[in-house]
Amino acid sequence: MSGAAEPSAGNMTSKDYYADSYAHFGIHEEMLKDEVRTLSYRQAIQNNPHLFKDKVVLDVGCGTGILCMFAAKAGAKKVIGVDMSNIIDQANVIVKANRLDHIITLVKGKLEEVDLGLGPNGKVDIIVSEWMGYFLLYESMLDTVLLARDKYLKPDGIMMPDSATLYLSAIEDQEYKEEKIDFWDDVYGFDYSCIKEIALREPLVDTVELRSVVCDPAPLLHLDLMKVRKEDLTFKSKFKLTVTRNDYVHAFLGWFDIGFEACHKPVRFSTGPHSRYTHWKQTVFYTPGTLTVFEGDVIEGELTCAPNARNPRDLDISLAYKLQGKNTTEARMDYKMS
Amino acid sequence: MSGAAEPSAGNMTSKDYYADSYAHFGIHEEMLKDEVRTLSYRQAIQNNPHLFKDKVVLDVGCGTGILCMFAAKAGAKKVIGVDMSNIIDQANVIVKANRLDHIITLVKGKLEEVDLGLGPNGKVDIIVSEWMGYFLLYESMLDTVLLARDKYLKPDGIMMPDSATLYLSAIEDQEYKEEKIDFWDDVYGFDYSCIKEIALREPLVDTVELRSVVCDPAPLLHLDLMKVRKEDLTFKSKFKLTVTRNDYVHAFLGWFDIGFEACHKPVRFSTGPHSRYTHWKQTVFYTPGTLTVFEGDVIEGELTCAPNARNPRDLDISLAYKLQGKNTTEARMDYKMS
Numbered sequence: 001m002s003g004a005a006e007p008s009a010g011n012m013t014s015k016d017y018y019a020d021s022y023a024h025f026g027i028h029e030e031m032l033k034d035e036v037r038t039l040s041y042r043q044a045i046q047n048n049p050h051l052f053k054d055k056v057v058l059d060v061g062c063g064t065g066i067l068c069m070f071a072a073k074a075g076a077k078k079v080i081g082v083d084m085s086n087i088i089d090q091a092n093v094i095v096k097a098n099r100l101d102h103i104i105t106l107v108k109g110k111l112e113e114v115d116l117g118l119g120p121n122g123k124v125d126i127i128v129s130e131w132m133g134y135f136l137l138y139e140s141m142l143d144t145v146l147l148a149r150d151k152y153l154k155p156d157g158i159m160m161p162d163s164a165t166l167y168l169s170a171i172e173d174q175e176y177k178e179e180k181i182d183f184w185d186d187v188y189g190f191d192y193s194c195i196k197e198i199a200l201r202e203p204l205v206d207t208v209e210l211r212s213v214v215c216d217p218a219p220l221l222h223l224d225l226m227k228v229r230k231e232d233l234t235f236k237s238k239f240k241l242t243v244t245r246n247d248y249v250h251a252f253l254g255w256f257d258i259g260f261e262a263c264h265k266p267v268r269f270s271t272g273p274h275s276r277y278t279h280w281k282q283t284v285f286y287t288p289g290t291l292t293v294f295e296g297d298v299i300e301g302e303l304t305c306a307p308n309a310r311n312p313r314d315l316d317i318s319l320a321y322k323l324q325g326k327n328t329t330e331a332r333m334d335y336k337m338s
Numbered sequence: 339m340s341g342a343a344e345p346s347a348g349n350m351t352s353k354d355y356y357a358d359s360y361a362h363f364g365i366h367e368e369m370l371k372d373e374v375r376t377l378s379y380r381q382a383i384q385n386n387p388h389l390f391k392d393k394v395v396l397d398v399g400c401g402t403g404i405l406c407m408f409a410a411k412a413g414a415k416k417v418i419g420v421d422m423s424n425i426i427d428q429a430n431v432i433v434k435a436n437r438l439d440h441i442i443t444l445v446k447g448k449l450e451e452v453d454l455g456l457g458p459n460g461k462v463d464i465i466v467s468e469w470m471g472y473f474l475l476y477e478s479m480l481d482t483v484l485l486a487r488d489k490y491l492k493p494d495g496i497m498m499p500d501s502a503t504l505y506l507s508a509i510e511d512q513e514y515k516e517e518k519i520d521f522w523d524d525v526y527g528f529d530y531s532c533i534k535e536i537a538l539r540e541p542l543v544d545t546v547e548l549r550s551v552v553c554d555p556a557p558l559l560h561l562d563l564m565k566v567r568k569e570d571l572t573f574k575s576k577f578k579l580t581v582t583r584n585d586y587v588h589a590f591l592g593w594f595d596i597g598f599e600a601c602h603k604p605v606r607f608s609t610g611p612h613s614r615y616t617h618w619k620q621t622v623f624y625t626p627g628t629l630t631v632f633e634g635d636v637i638e639g640e641l642t643c644a645p646n647a648r649n650p651r652d653l654d655i656s657l658a659y660k661l662q663g664k665n666t667t668e669a670r671m672d673y674k675m676s
Contacts, residue, residue, distance in 0.1 A: 025533055025536060025537070028533075029521075029537075032525055032526075033521075038526060039526075042526060064525075064530065064533070066525070066526065066528070069528055070526075090532055090533055090536075093532040094528065094529070094530055094532060094533075097529045097530075097531065097532065098528050098529050183367075183371075187370055187402075187404070188370075188376060188377075188380060188404065188408075190404070190407055190432065190436050191432070191435045191436050192402065192432055192435075193435065194428055194431040194432060194435065195363055195366075195367075195402070195428055195432070198363060198428075199363070199367075
């Protein structure tokens with residue numbers, strides 16, 4: 001439908017709102033139908049019964065329970081799924097319909113507050129979670145997953161996935177930039193340029209064709225899920241992008257790769273422009289001006305990323321960059337994903 | 339971005355949520371770029387300066403102020419735009435940037451509560467409003483527009499638009515029904531049929547190709563905006579659809595037409611499957627079973643539509659129908675647009 005949340009009867013805090021918006025099943029349909037995502041998890045779980053056999057598994061943000069059911073099929077002794085959204089009521093019906101309720105227990109609530117029924121100091125062998133948001137960290141549940149790891153995972157336990165890497169490149173995107181950004185210069189003859197300013201600062205989640213990419217990608221951030229701490233999610237990263245052809249640059253482009261390295265044979269997928277479509281698409285950061293680039297030019301810069309102070313699910317992202325070449329250009333833009 | 343609302347700092351009631359979700363400019367971009375919509379309003383307003391010259395105009399739900407600016411260009415003496423969303427802050431900047439702030443006054447708040455600065459018993463000559471929602475009435479502002487009419491419009495005043503008609507037909511839609519509904523029967527080998535039940539009851543807003551339509555359309559409801567009362571928006575309507583070819587029926591299809599009949603030359607547009615794309619698309623009501631229909635068969639039925647008691651912006655819609663022909667079928671479904 002309209003993508004809007006189901007309004008609650010009473011007051012909603014922004015946290016309640018978040019819990020409720022995911023309750024609408026549309027987002028779950030989109031995630032389930034994302035085969036790159038769902039089949040990667042299935043492969044990582046069901047192709048590794050030696051890891052799951054008789055183990056206790058925790059699924060953080062279990063949604064409709066699909067990962068719980070994969071884990072049960074892989075031989076887990078006990079699977080606990082936690083979600084604060086109302087979708088967990090449907091998950092309960094689904095788990096029963098598939099006769100897996102003797103293995104899977106679903107707990108509704110915030111992970112910080114619920115009782116997982118593990119007893120005092122009870123631990124789990126494996127944590128599975130599909131916590132990734134746009135640009136990896138936007139509206140992500142990673143902080144909750146890290147809490148779960150620190151509180152519940154055995155020292156020799158496994159995180160699935162256990163690796164995430166964020167990448168940056170740059171793209172030629174004149175046509176779409178005109179449609180999304182320059183559109184506001186003349187709206188049926190009227191000057192809407194104040195909206196142009198806002199549009200420019202909001203990263204755009206959309207699919208980008210590989211042929212638009214004009215630089216070799218550079219890694220921005222690598223997360224080892226066994227070790228990363230919440231503080232590491234506020235980061236500053238230098239990058240150096242080498243231009244691969246004479247062209248123009250209208251935007252920087254972000255995406256991420258995910259790995260299940262603990263598997264017998266590592267399972268990996270990418271959300272980059274060279275890969276099959278995922279519902280995460282890519283993230284486009286339009287530059288204020290156009291860069292004229294030549295093959296071999298280098299764009300050096302620094303990206304900083306931090307949760308917004310007022311609403312930690314939003315991201316404040318700054319991009320400072322300098323093109324060194326025939327047309328030296330230097331700029332800095334502050335973006336907000338909200 | 340994700341289509342989610344911008345969360346507020348404090349508590350949000352569902353009403354606040356509604357106000358805020360429209361504040362995000364994405365929806366305004368979509369509406370402005372809907373040329374069928376925006377050019378129809380422009381034509382109705384700017385091609386009728388004899389109606390607007392030196393008149394006082396009220397725009398209910400003014401958004402970015404585009405209709406206010408059309409009215410000002412058409413010669414209005416004074417234009418008042420009202421909106422409870424934060425987008426009105428941008429509208430103020432836009433109106434100033436276009437040097438129309440000596441004509442246009444924007445008022446932030448709920449129409450029921452704000453002071454329009456018209457003085458005691460002050461009235462307006464024309465009310466313009468783009469109040470239509472999906473299936474005409476879902477999340478529509480029509481009740482507010484009617485309040486504005488009864489409180490502020492001169493007896494000989496004009497409503498723009500002044501006519502709205504809701505239509506129903508039936509479509510062949512096997513492929514997409516399988517993707518949207520039957521998908522839940524087998525999700526990676528698991529039974530998700532409880533979600534299928536929910537999916538079936540939620541009308542789907544999407545574009546339908548004209549070649550999918552297998553019945554002549556029937557009008558369900560006609561609104562004369564000068565006369566309609568809020569109570570009329572809860573309605574029960576009998577329909578009779580004549581099948582135009584041997585085919586199958588997987589869903590009923592709803593859409594609406596809009597008219598500006600008070601114009602020198604009436605301006606009209608349709609959101610039906612025979613017309614150019616609009617952001618309202620069409621509304622699909624999947625039937626529980628498939629109807630096998632023959633040319634000349636008649637599907638008779640009754641549609642009831644009422645605002646949901648708990649959340650009046652949601653719609654409760656019931657469809658009872660009987661196919662009379664070689665394969666007589668009778669059924670009834672309750673839908674909820676939310």
